[in-house]
C-alpha cells in the first residue's frame with residue numbers, strides 16, 4: 001500500500017475509548033451439540049455476536065481461499081486496480097462505501113450469488129467456500145427458529161437460500177502500517193474498518209490469527225475479540241434485529257489495524273431478496289406487542305444504508321416513535 005503523509009494519517013485514528021469494566025466471555029457455540037440452540041438465542045439477545053466451533057466447513061475450502069486472497073493482495077496495485085473500483089463489486093483500497101469513510105484496508109467485494117463472475121484466481125474457490133458457509137448460516141438460522149418456536153423453521157434461512165437472495169461476500173486485507181508503529185506506544189488505535197453494524201440478516205466471519213476485530217458492549221466500551229482461524233464469528237445484522245422486533249441485537253463492531261501483522265478476513269453477508277418486506281415476524285409478536293419499526297423492503301433499507309456513513313445509526317430512521 002502507498003505510504004501516508006503525516007496529516008493524512010490523522011484521519012485514520014479512532015477516538016480514545018474506555019475499556020470494559022468487566023470483560024465478558026464471547027459466547028461459544030458448538031454446532032455439533034443440539035442443546036446449543038438455547039445458547040444461540042441467548043447470544044443473539046445479549047451480544048448479537050458469538051463464535052462457532054464444529055461448524056462443518058471443510059478446512060480445504062478455507063485454506064484455498066485464504067491462500068488465493070493472500071496472493072491477490074500481494075500483487076502489484078496496478079493489477080489489483082484492474083478489478084476496481086467497487087461499483088458495487090470489485091477491488092477497493094482505503095475508501096469504504098461512497099460517503100467518505102476511510103480505513104487502513106484493501107478489499108474485494110463480490111456477489112455471493114452462485115455462478116457469479118470472479119477474478120480468475122478466485123473462480124471456483126469462492127463458490128465452494130460461500131456455498132459451505134451459507135449452509136452453516138442456514139443451520140444457525142434454523143436452530144434459532146426452532147428455539148423460538150417459529151414456524152416454518154426456515155422463516156429466516158429461506159431468505160438466504162432464495163435464488164434472488166441479495167448476499168455479498170467480502171475479503172478484507174489489513175496490511176501492517178509502519179507509520180502506525182510509532183503511535184502504537186501512545187495507545188492510539190488506527191482504524192482498519194470503522195465502527196458499524198451490518199445491514200443484512202447474518203454475517204459469517206473468518207479471519208487469520210491476527211487480532212483487530214472489536215465489538216461494542218452495552219456499556220459503550222470496546223472489547224477486542226481474540227482471533228481464532230479455526231472458528232467462525234457470527235453477527236446479527238440489522239434486518240434480523242427488525243425481524244425479531246428488537247429481541248436480537250445487531251452488534252456494533254470495528255477493526256483496528258496492526259503495526260506489524262497482516263490481517264485477512266472473509267465475510268459472508270446473508271441478505272434477503274431486494275423485494276422482501278423486512279418486518280417483525282407476526283408469529284413472534286406477543287399480545288398487544290407493537291412493531292418497533294416502520295415497514296420497509298430490503299431494497300429500501302439497502303438504498304438508505306448505502307447512502308449513509310459507516311458509523312451512522314442506520315435503523316434510526318426506520319424506528320417508530322411509540323407513545324408511552
Ligand SMILES: C=C1C[C@]23C[C@@]1(O)CC[C@H]2[C@@]12CC[C@H](O)[C@@](C)(C(=O)O1)[C@H]2[C@@H]3C(=O)O
Nearest residue numbers: 096097098101198199305306307308309310
Ligand atoms: C459506508 C458504507 C460501506 C457499506 C455501505 C455503507 O454506506 C454503509 C454500510 C457498509 C457495509 C457494512 C457491512 C458490509 O461490509 C457492507 C458490504 C454492507 O453491506 O454494508 C458495507 C458497505 C460497503 O462496503 O459498501
Ligand SMILES: O=C(O)CCC(=O)C(=O)O
Nearest residue numbers: 170172193213255265267
Ligand atoms: O474484516 C473484518 O474483520 C470485519 C470487517 C467488517 O466488519 C465488514 O466488512 O463489515
Ligand SMILES: [Fe+2]
Nearest residue numbers: 196197198253
Ligand atoms: Fe461488519
